[in-house]
Amino acid sequence: MPVLTRLIPSPVSVDIAAGALDNLAGLLADQRISSSGRLAVAISGGSGTALRGRLAPALPGADWYEVDGCTLDAAVQLADAMRASHYDAVVGLGGGKIIDAAKYAAARVGLPMVAVATNLSHDGICSPVSILDNDAGRGSYGVPTPIALVVDLDVIREAPVRYVRSGIGDAISNLSAVADWELAHRETGEQIDGLAAAMARQAGEAVLRHPGDCEDDAFLTVLAEALVLSGIAMSIAGHTRPSSGACHEISHALDLLYPRRSALHGEQVGLGAAFATHLRGEGERAALVAEVLRRHELPVVPDEIGFGTDEFVAAVAFAPQTRPGRYTILEHLDLTTDEIRDAYADYVKAISS
Template structure:
C-alpha cells in the first residue's frame, strides 16, 4: 500500500492575536509544552528586557538569559548555559536574531523551541533555519521548526514600523523565489515540491494583493500568517528554496560586500525581487512589485538604501557566489557587469513610468 499522506513539520500551535503574550504561560501548559513553567527564555537587551517585567509574574519558574547579538558564539553560550538544567523548552523572545539564537541553542541541547516574535521583519520567525554571524560572515544552520509560535499584535504595533515594512519585502519576495525554482526545474531538472511552492506563493500573494497597510490589524495578521507559512514551506521542502532565490542572493551579496552598511533584510530582498522579476522579462510584475513596495514605504532603488548604482551592479554580479549550487535567473543569464548596468537602467525606467 503506498503512503497516501505525509507529515508536515509545523508548530503545534500558532497564536496571532492581540494580547497573545498575556496568555503565554497558559498556552504552553494547555499544549503540554510546559506544565511546570520551567523554561529557558532568551531575550534581547531591548524589547525582550522591556517585556520581561510583564511576563515574569506569569512565569515564576522561568530563567532568563540575555543574548548580546546574533552570532554563533552567542548561540553556543546560550546552549552551554541551559544544558543539564531540565527545562521543558527554550523560548526566544524578541526579534529575528534572538529567535535564531534560541532555535540553534534549543537544537544543540535537544529541547523544543517556542518563538515569541516582537517584530515581523522576516520569515525566520518560523523557519527551520538559523541565520547566525560567524568568522566567515554569516551562515545558515538547519534547526527544527519551533514547536509553538506566538505573535502579539499589540507588541508588533509598538515595534519600529521599519521592521514591519521589512517583513512585507521578505514575504513578497517569495513570488520571485518560486519563479526561480520553476526556472531551475525547466532548465536543470531540479524537482519542485508543489506543496511547499503553493504555500510560499500563497503567502507572498496574500501580502502583495492585500489592500491594507502597516497600521491595520487585519493586514498585520495577514503578514504574520504569511511569514509563518513561509517558514513552514521551507520545513516541507527541507531547505530555503521556497523563499530564497535571486532576491536573497542579491541581499547576501550586499551583506558580504558591504558589511556594516547593509539595510534590513526585507528591504534588500524586496529590491532584489523586483529587479529579478524585471530580468525575467516580467516587466508588469516588476512594476507591480515596485508599486506595492513603494505604497508600504519600502525602497525600490539601491540609492534609497544608501548604495550607488555601481555598488548594486557589483552586488548582482557577485550574488551567485553566495549560494553555490542554487540556480536562479542570475545564474541562468550570467550577465557581465555592463549588461547588468544596462538592465538596471531599464528597470529604473520601467518602475518610474
C-alpha cells in the same frame, strides 16, 4: 485503496492576535511543551527585556537569559549556559535575531523552542533556519521549526515600523523565489515540491494584494500568517528554495560585500525580488511589485538604502557565489557586469514610467 499522505513539520500552536501574550503562560503549560514550567527564556536587550517585567510573574519557573549580539558565538554560549539546568523548552522572546539565536541554541541542546515575536521583520519566526553572524560574515544554519509561535499584534504595533515593513519585503520576495525555483525545474530538472511552492506563493500573493498597511490589524494578521506559511513551506521542502532565490542571493551579496552598511534583510530581498522579476522579462509583474513596495515605503532602488549603482551592480555580479549550486535567473542569464548595469538602467526606467 490505500491513502498516501505525508507528515508536515509545523508548530503545534500558532497564536496571532491582539493580546496574545496574555495567553502565553497557558500555552507554555501545554503538556506538549512544558508541563513542569521549567523554561529557559532568551531575550535581547531590546523588546524582550522590556516585556520581561510583564511576563515574569506568570512564568515563575523560568530562568531568563539575556543574549548579547545574537551571533553564532552568543548562541553557542546560550546553549552551554542552559546545559547546567533541566528545562522542558526554550522561549525566544524578541525580534528576529534573538529568535534565530534561540532556535540554534535549542537545537544544540535538543529542546523544543517557542518563538514569541515582537516584530515581523522576516520569515525566520517560523523557519527551519537560523541566520547568525560568524567570523566569516553571516551564515545559515538548519534547525527544527519552532514548536509554537506567538504574535501579539498589540506588541507588533509598538515595534519600529521599519521592521514590520521589512517583513513585507521578505513575504513578497517569495513570489520571485518560487519563479526562480520553477525556472530551475524547467532548465535543469531540479525537483520542485508543489505544496511548498503553493504555500510560499500564496503567502506572497496575500501580502502583495492586501490593501491595508502596518496600522491595520487585518493586514498585520495576513503578514504574520504569510511569514509563518513561508517558514512551513521551507520545512516541507527541506530547504530554503520556496523563499530564497535571486532576491536572497543579491541580499547575501550586499551583506558580504558591504557588511557595515547592509540594510534590513526584508528591505534588501524586496528590492532584489523586484529587480529579479524584471530580469525574468516580467515587466508588468516587476512594476506591480515595485508599486506595492513603494506604497509600504520600502526601497525599490539601491540608493534608497545607501548603496550606489556601482555597488549594487557589483553585488548582483557576485550574488551567484553566495549560493553555489542554486539556479536562479542570475545563473540562467550569466550576465557580464556591463550587461547587469544596462539591465539595471532598464529596470529603473521601467518602474519609473
